Amino acid sequence: APKTPTPAETDKKPAQAGGSKTPDTAAPQQPAKAQTQPAASDPNKKTAYLVTVKTGSALGAGTDANVFITLNGDKQKIARHQLEKPESKRNPYERNSKDDFKFNEVDVGQLKTVILEHDNSAASSGWFVDFVEVTYNGTTTKFPVDRWLDVEEDDKKISLELEPNKKPASKKIKAAKEVENGEEEKNSITSSNSENRSDESSVEKNKNNEIFKDEDAPKTPTPAETDKKPAQAGGSKTPDTSATQQPAKAQAKPTTSDTNKTQTQPAASDPNKKTAYLVTVKTGSALGAGTDANVFITLNGDKQKIARHPLEKPESKRNPYERNSKDDFKFNEVDVGQLKTVILEHDNSAASSGWFVDFVEVTYNGTTTKFPVDRWLDVEEDDKQISLELEPNKKPGSKKTKGGKDAPKTQGGVQYDVTVTTAKKRGAGTDANVYLSIFGDKDKIERSHLKETVNSSMNLFESGSVDRFSINGVDVGKIQTIRIAHDGTGMGAGWYLDSVEVRHVSRNEISKFPVDRWLDAGEGDKKISLDLEPDKKPGQGKSDDDTSDEENEGNIEDEKVNFDEKQQHKA
Known part of the structure; x- marks a missing residue:
């Protein structure tokens, strides 16, 4: 037999090629391939991150908008991670506060830049940030900010790319015309930021933590790929083969099973894409129909929401909301998708605030x-009511008392919007009667029966439901506590309540009350009435077997008496 194997033998069975040296050479090559296999899973390895955000001490520095951060490393990228639940469990991004956020994600390698942004979704979205710190793998990197992210301040940016230990520039507006054209400037800034984010990295992370190539990435191999295979740079044909093979391997995962995911990658920037809106408001012809109050509209779509957008400068340049007038308002905002409902409201801020609206x-x-x-x-x-949720082509109800007379007037009356969320779990709903009391530093509203929602829903407090009510009463001042209770009637009286939210409509002050527990005479501490404080989750201790509902009611009455005594003492 020949001492050297033929090419056919080498291709088919290198280990059986006869010569003693050939098997020795082939043997180490096989384990070498096996050793490189684990490297493919390294990008999916999770790393613990701590992101610290310091909000400034300037007046109005805090924000209620949704905040996101993007981490751009030399190996990978974590795109638009939402920073929503701080370790302190308190409301984040308050004036002069420092919030810590922890999460586990892929290791980006050496951190090059971060992108800090908010979605401008709240009534008070403008935000002054002092700095951001990112800690991982035993290293802390600081990114100074010291400026506004606000569509009405500085250069109107709400998205900033930050470099380590380098303060970003802040372009001051020099002329009033730039302020008037701020909306157009915001659109160009947002578009520019979106393009920058798309071009910054050729690697993106999908929902299953798989790493794949971005559609907008350059087709040439990355420096990391070049470093991995320097030995193939010799012959004229060899580099051509490796250059085509390397991107093919990078694309292999998304093209076989994740083609759709690769195609949807640009959709990550879609929420920032601006759409032109025209809102037309027709004021009625009734005597005194016009209003001088500030008017707002909220657009609720199947994709996104535009929250409490002010309608203040009509296209006609005249005074809006006069009797029998029609006013057009144009603005550019995110695409909400298919429009489901709108909320039209005013803040009751003027002497003549009452307003009759046609459509x-x-x-x-x-x-x-x-x-x-x-x-x-x-x-x-x-x-x-001074706030109405409206459905397309459906006239809202107008609640009259019997006999056709208006409901009795309330001295100093204000409107509160109450949102009650029932947990989404089996048996969470209740058929009992539900009541809400609101206690403030000035006054109180006691035991208001939550029985009719603003959209006239029939089945209330079902599992996973969100029910919205309107309460009219005295202005209680700053809300300190609320009392949510049910009367235990009905077959399924036990109720697992997720949360309650109360909004003072004219001031747009929102108080959130997390609950996440049972109100059930047969569960936990057997309470069916809870006193709640804003942003503070109540405990649920196990009560003794002899604890009765009567004792619970007695405790509630004692608390009510204490409140009354405090009010008398203040007076």
């Missing part, structure tokens, strides 16, 4: 949706 029309993406109103938004008329 609202919203036009965008070539479609106009009409929302009939045909009623008062007035604390002294009808059901005293």
Whole structure:
């Protein structure tokens, strides 16, 4: 037999090629391939991150908008991670506060830049940031900010790319015209930021923590790929083969099973894409129909939400909301998708705030949706509401008392919007009667029966449901506590309550009350009435077997008496 194997033998069975040296050479090559296999899973290895955000001490520095951070490393990228639940469990991004956020994600390697941004979704979205710190793998990197992220301040940016230990520039507006054209500037900034984010890295992370190549990434091999295979740079044909093979391997995972995921990658920047809106508001012809109050609209879509956008400068440049007038308002905002409902409201801030509205029309993406109103938004008329949730082509109800007379007027009356969320779990709903009391530093509203939602839903407090109510009463001042209770009637009285939210409509002050527990005479501490403080989750201790509902009610009455005594002492 020949001492050297033929090419066919080498291709088919190198280990059986006869010569003693050939098997020795082939043997170490096989384990070598096996050793490189684990490297493919390294990008999925999780690393613990701590992100610290310091909000400034300037007046109004805090924000209620949603905040996101992007980490750009020399190996990988963590795109638009939401920073929403700080370790302190308190409300984040308050003035002069420092918030810590922990999460586990892929190791980005050496951190080059971060992108800090918010979505401008709240009424008070403007945010002054002092700095951001990112700690992982035993190293802390600081990113100074010391500026506003606000569509009405500085250069109107709400997204900033930051470098380590380098303060970003802040472009001051020099002329009033730039302020007036701020919306156009914001659009160009957002578009520019979106393009920058797309071009910064060729590697993106999908929902299953798989690493794949971005559609906008350069087709040439990355420096890391070049470093891995320097030995193939010799012959004229060899580099060509490796250059085509290397991107093919990088694309192998998404093209076989994740083609759709690769194609949807640019959609990550879609939420920032701006859409032109035209909102038309028709004020009625009734005597005194106009208003001088500030008017806001919220657009609720199936994809996104535009929260409490002010309608203040009509296209006609005239004073808006006069009797029998029609006012057009144009603005550019995120695409909400298919429009489900709108919320029209005013803040009752003027001497003549009562307003009779005929209808609202919203036009965008070539479609106009009409929302009939045909009623008062007035604390002294009808059901005293100044905030209405409207459905397309459906006239809202107007609650009259029997006999056709208006409901009795409430001295100093204000409107509260109450949102009650029932937990999404088996048996969480209740058929009992539910009551809410609101206690403030000035006054109180006691035992208001939550029985009719703003959209007239029939089945209340079902598992996973979100029920919205409107309460009209005295201005209690700053809300200190609320009492949520049910009367234990009905077959399924036990209730697992997730949360309660109370909004003072005219001031747009929102108080959130987490619950996450049973109100059930047969569960836990057997309570069916809870006193809650803002942003403080109540405990649920196990009570003794002899604890009765009567004792619980007695404790509640004692608390009520203590509150009354405090109010008398203040007086």
